[in-house]
Amino acid sequence: xxxxxxxxxxxxxxxxxxxxxxxxxxxxxxxxxxxxxxxxxxxxxxxxxxxxxxxxxxxxxxxxxxxxxxxxxxxxxxxxxxxxxxxxxxxxxxxxxxxxxxxxxxxxxxxxxxxxxxxxxxxxxxxxxxxxxxxxxxxxxxxxxxxxxxxxxxxxxxxxxxxxxxxxxxxxxxxxxxxxxxxxxxxxxxxxxxxxxxxxxxxxxxxxxxxxxxxxxxxxxxxxxxxxxxxxxxxxxxxxxxxxxxxxxxxxxxxxxxx
Amino acid sequence: xxxxxxxxxxxxxxxxxxxxxxxxxxxxxxxxxxxxxxxxxxxxxxxxxxxxxxxxxxxxxxxxxxxxxxxxxxxxxxxxxxxxxxxxxxxxxxxxxxxxxxxxxxxxxxxxxxxxxxxxxxxxxxxxxxxxxxxxxxxxxxxxxxxxxxxxxxxxxxxxxxxxxxxxxxxxxxxxxxxxxxxxxxxxxxxxxxxxxxxxxxxxxxxxxxxxxxxxxxxxxxxxxxxxxxxxxxxxxxxxxxxxxxxxxxxxxxxxxxx
DNA sequence: AATTGTAACGTGGCTTATCCACCATACAGT
DNA sequence: ACTGTATGGTGGATAAGCCACGTTACAATT
Numbered sequence: 001x002x003x004x005x006x007x008x009x010x011x012x013x014x015x016x017x018x019x020x021x022x023x024x025x026x027x028x029x030x031x032x033x034x035x036x037x038x039x040x041x042x043x044x045x046x047x048x049x050x051x052x053x054x055x056x057x058x059x060x061x062x063x064x065x066x067x068x069x070x071x072x073x074x075x076x077x078x079x080x081x082x083x084x085x086x087x088x089x090x091x092x093x094x095x096x097x098x099x100x101x102x103x104x105x106x107x108x109x110x111x112x113x114x115x116x117x118x119x120x121x122x123x124x125x126x127x128x129x130x131x132x133x134x135x136x137x138x139x140x141x142x143x144x145x146x147x148x149x150x151x152x153x154x155x156x157x158x159x160x161x162x163x164x165x166x167x168x169x170x171x172x173x174x175x176x177x178x179x180x181x182x183x184x185x186x187x188x189x190x191x192x193x194x195x196x197x198x199x200x201x202x203x204x205x206x207x208x209x210x211x212x213x214x215x216x217x218x219x220x221x222x223x224x225x226x227x228x229x230x231x232x233x234x235x236x237x238x239x240x241x242x243x244x245x246x247x248x249x250x251x252x253x254x255x256x257x258x259x
Numbered sequence: 260x261x262x263x264x265x266x267x268x269x270x271x272x273x274x275x276x277x278x279x280x281x282x283x284x285x286x287x288x289x290x291x292x293x294x295x296x297x298x299x300x301x302x303x304x305x306x307x308x309x310x311x312x313x314x315x316x317x318x319x320x321x322x323x324x325x326x327x328x329x330x331x332x333x334x335x336x337x338x339x340x341x342x343x344x345x346x347x348x349x350x351x352x353x354x355x356x357x358x359x360x361x362x363x364x365x366x367x368x369x370x371x372x373x374x375x376x377x378x379x380x381x382x383x384x385x386x387x388x389x390x391x392x393x394x395x396x397x398x399x400x401x402x403x404x405x406x407x408x409x410x411x412x413x414x415x416x417x418x419x420x421x422x423x424x425x426x427x428x429x430x431x432x433x434x435x436x437x438x439x440x441x442x443x444x445x446x447x448x449x450x451x452x453x454x455x456x457x458x459x460x461x462x463x464x465x466x467x468x469x470x471x472x473x474x475x476x477x478x479x480x481x482x483x484x485x486x487x488x489x490x491x492x493x494x495x496x497x498x499x500x501x502x503x504x505x506x507x508x509x510x511x512x513x514x515x516x517x518x
Numbered sequence: 519a520a521t522t523g524t525a526a527c528g529t530g531g532c533t534t535a536t537c538c539a540c541c542a543t544a545c546a547g548t
Numbered sequence: 549a550c551t552g553t554a555t556g557g558t559g560g561a562t563a564a565g566c567c568a569c570g571t572t573a574c575a576a577t578t
Binding site for chain 2: 006008009012013016045048049052053054055056057059062074075076081177178179180181182183184185186187188202203204205206227229232233234235236237238239240241243245246247
C-alpha cells in the first residue's frame with residue numbers, strides 16, 4: 001500500500017525510529033543531511049526539513065560546520081507518561097513479576113458506570129477485565145485494573161499476557177493505538193488496596209486512570225493503576241520558550257526522598 | 260543586538276507567539292507560506308521549513324491545496340505543568356486571592372539542606388523566602404513555599420507580589436528563565452498543613468516541588484506547593500507515534516470525580 | 519434557473535542548483 | 549612544537565521550476 005503522507009513526514013518517522021534504537025545515544029553525532037540524501041534518495045532540502053523538524057521537537061541540535069547531535073532520545077511507542085514497570089524494574093537490577101488476580105469476560109452492565117462512560121459503550125457490550133499486582137523482587141509495587149472492549153480483540157483469553165498487552169493489540173489484532181488520556185490523583189489507600197500492596201491503611205499513593213484510544217477517537221481500554229505509597233513519583237521538565245514539556249512517572253525502589 | 264539564531268528558528272518563535280495570541284483559535288486557517296514570505300521577507304523554502312516545524316510539534320496541520328490550519332495553541336511562557344492558579348480560578352468564576360504568610364530574607368544556613376542542594380548554593384548565600392496560601396472565594400486551595408537566590412534580584416522586598424513573580428524576575432531584573440524541573444508526589448498532610456488548607460489531618464494531596472532555572476542551568480528558585488486534597492488533578496495526553504505528551508495540572512473546585 | 523464541466527488560481531510538496539558562513543582537520547612553514 | 553592557511557565537511561538561505569491537490573468562478577448545457 002502506498003503511503004500518502006508527504007515524504008518529509010515519512011522521513012521524520014524513520015529518523016525518529018532510528019534515533020530511538022540502540023545505534024545512537026545522547027551526545028552522539030547523528031546522520032548529516034547529505035548522508036540522509038544518499039541513504040533515502042531525497043533532496044538536501046527535504047533532508048534538512050526533516051532534520052529541522054526533529055530539532056524543533058528537541059531531539060536533535062544542529063551545529064553549523066560541525067554536524068547534527070542527539071540531544072534526547074525519542075520514546076516512540078511509549079503509551080503512557082509512566083515508564084514501563086518491567087524495564088524500570090530491570091534497570092534497577094530487580095526481577096519484575098506479575099500476579100494475575102482476575103482475568104474474566106463480563107458484561108458492561110456489571111461494572112461501574114464510570115468505565116462505560118470512559119469507554120463510550122452501552123450496557124450490552126462485552127468487556128475483558130484484567131486485574132494484576134505488579135511486583136519487584138516479590139514485593140508488591142502496583143495494583144492495576146483494566147477493562148478492554150471485547151469486540152476489538154475477541155480471542156484475548158487465549159493469550160498468556162506474559163508479554164506486552166499492547167503488542168498483542170497491535171500485532172495480533174492489527175489495532176492502531178493512537179493515544180492515551182491519563183488522569184493522575186493523590187488518594188488514600190483503602191484496606192483492600194493497602195493489604196495487596198503490603199502497606200498500612202491510610203497512606204497516600206498515586207492513582208492513575210487512563211483511556212487508551214485506537215484510530216484517533218475510539219476507546220479500547222480503561223485502566224486504573226494504584227501505586228504503592230512512597231514507591232512512585234512523577235518528574236516533569238518544562239521549557240516555556242520552546243513550548244516543551246517532558247513528564248516521566250517512575251517506580252521508586254529505595255525511597256531516596258522523604259518529605 | 261544581533262540575533263545569531265538561524266532565521267528559520269527566529270521565525271518559528273515569532274509564529275508560535277502569533278499563534279498563542281488572540282488573533283487565532285483552534286480550527287482557524289493560519290498564514291500561508293507565501294504570506295509569510297511577504298510579511299517576514301524570507302524565501303518560500305524558509306517559510307515552509309518554519310511552518311513544517313510547527314506541524315511536527317503538533318500545533319499546525321498542512322492541507323495541500325487548502326491551507327495551514329491550527330490544531331493546538333502553544334502555551335509559550337507557561338513555566339509549569341500546572342495551569343496558573345489565578346487564571347484557572349477566574350475561569351471557574353471565582354475570586355483568586357493570596358495570603359502572604361511569610362516574606363523574609365534569610366541565610367541559606369537557616370534552611371533545610373535540600374533547598375541548598377536544589378539551588379546549588381552554599382550556606383553563606385542569602386535567600387528570600389515567600390510562603391503564601393492561595394484561596395478561591397476565600398477557601399484555601401494551595402499552600403506554597405518558595406526560596407529565591409537573593410543575589411539575582413536584590414530589591415525583591417520592594418515589590419508587592421500582587422502580580423506575577425516571574426514577570427518581576429524577567430522585566431525588573433532581566434533574568435532569562437529557561438526551564439523548570441518538577442517532582443510530583445502524593446503525600447499525607449500534616450497537622451499544620453491540614454489546618455491551613457482547611458481539611459482534616461491524614462488526607463492525601465499532591466506535593467509538587469520544583470526548581471526554576473535561568474540561563475539554562477542556573478537555579479533561581481526552589482518551591483514546594485501543596486494542594487488541597489481532592490482539590491487538584493493532573494491530566495496527561497500521550498501520542499506515542501508522534502513522541503508527544505501534553506500534561507496539565509489543574510485546581511478542582513467542585514470535586515467532580517470521587518474514587 | 520439549475521446543473522455540470524472545465525479552467526484558473528491558490529495551496530503545500532519536492533527537486534535542483536548555487537552560494538554562503540562556520541568549524542574542524544591536515545599540512546606546510548617557521 | 550607552534551602557528552597559519554587551505555581544504556573539506558557541515559548546516560543556512562535563496563531562487564527557480566514544476567508538481568499534485570483542492571477550491572472557486574464562470575461558461576455551457578439542459
